[in-house]
Amino acid sequence: MMAETGGTTGNETLLFLTDDQLRKGIEAMFFAYRGFTADPDRILTDKGYGRAHHRAIHFINRSPGTTVNNLLSILGVTKQSLNRVLRTLIEDGLVESRVGTRDKRERHLFLTEAGEILESELSTAQRNRMRAAFRQVGPEAVVGFRQVLEAMMDSDMRRHYVRLREAGE
Amino acid sequence: MMAETGGTTGNETLLFLTDDQLRKGIEAMFFAYRGFTADPDRILTDKGYGRAHHRAIHFINRSPGTTVNNLLSILGVTKQSLNRVLRTLIEDGLVESRVGTRDKRERHLFLTEAGEILESELSTAQRNRMRAAFRQVGPEAVVGFRQVLEAMMDSDMRRHYVRLREAGE
């Protein structure tokens, strides 16, 4: 249906840009993302939570004291959607919400001890799979993996990604 | 919170397996997947469809004449969930369902002309982003990208992935 793209340049080094190669990348993303979320998902449903709770817990752990607004921008959902998730996490004692001192409109979010335990459980499961994959393919493949993913992000998401990356180094 | 993994081996070539490196991979997957689906999502919501419709359309296009059961196995959802999506696609004239000739219990699924037009629109948008990312990072990074993703899949998803890959070559 669609024409090959690489061939039009007359340069065989661009054969990795054919529609067929791109389609393989698309399907790889689809199938891999399922594996990527599978292990945490299992843990979460056992405890009555969903993927949205995982995301909130992950990024609160990464940036303790973050505001709701900042979390909204990272997660890319509406505040109402996030609020529902946060409410259950706070009710269940996994997240603590402290009114801002400088600006009392803001709520600063922290994991409680129980929250940190769940976070650790989830991220350990997810890291185990990632580690097995990384180990299997070697460091050079991992570099390529991260390069492609970063190039695929929207620019505002890349901003968040880089900021978090720097914070961890 | 979690100990570094790479350091325990005493081998500096395994530094790419530290928890920090793994966390970066995890966050890269999260942010990149959003970019990956962003363009088709925009097109779909304009037309009153969702990501589930895109997935069905994609794999019917990839394997014309596929059965409902096969699609279920690829998509990893329940038949009730898939059926809801297929019903609307059939009602809207994007997908055709033909009773099997050999086995009349089976329904074989095909895209109509209208379905192919939407499929092309969606996959063109998605490929454009993938192409830009691939071009930006070069062929070696792309190889690594696909290696990591394949290693991250569940084995049954990898089976589907490989089977589709072979069909396209």
Next chain:
DNA sequence: GACTTTATGTCAGCCTTGTTGACATTCCAA
């Protein structure tokens, strides 16, 4: 031929997680 299994479709009802709209509180700047 009777029975079982398989493939599919459908109904009802539930949950998570996205959405928009309305509203309260707080801050800040004119």
Next chain:
DNA sequence: TTGGAATGTCAACAAGGCTGACATAAAGTC
């Protein structure tokens, strides 16, 4: 000091997952 902007909460709705139950038709088995 007052009106707008920012932050967060509550209510209601929709998409799209899920389970369970059931119907139908065709295929396979004994």
